[in-house]
Amino acid sequence: VPVLIDFWAPWCGPCRWIAPVVERLAEDHAGQLKVVRLNVDEAPEVSARWSIQGIPLLVLVRDGEEVARQAGAPPPAALRDWVERGLTETSKSTT
Numbered sequence: 001v002p003v004l005i006d007f008w009a010p011w012c013g014p015c016r017w018i019a020p021v022v023e024r025l026a027e028d029h030a031g032q033l034k035v036v037r038l039n040v041d042e043a044p045e046v047s048a049r050w051s052i053q054g055i056p057l058l059v060l061v062r063d064g065e066e067v068a069r070q071a072g073a074p075p076p077a078a079l080r081d082w083v084e085r086g087l088t089e090t091s092k093s094t095t
Contacts, residue, residue, distance in 0.1 A: 007041050
């Protein structure tokens with residue numbers, strides 16, 4: 001199952017703005033996508049490992065490998081399209 005990592009922080013306005021969209025994507029793709037939210041302030045070593053330069057940052061991972069990265073806070077429809085396109089591409093690469 002692909003994993004969507006949401007790198008965020010409580011003080012980040014754009015992070016709070018996309019949070020409901022990310023939560024909805026998790027609900028809509030239950031069983032097809034796992035969503036993990038990572039507070040960069042609480043896990044600086046993980047943020048460093050992923051080379052996080054700015055937040056919000058969404059990373060789509062399959063089999064432990066990064067397959068796509070989305071920085072910033074795109075409109076909800078664009079974010080949904082990005083995730084769904086990533087899910088389609090990752091499912092094609094495993095068949």
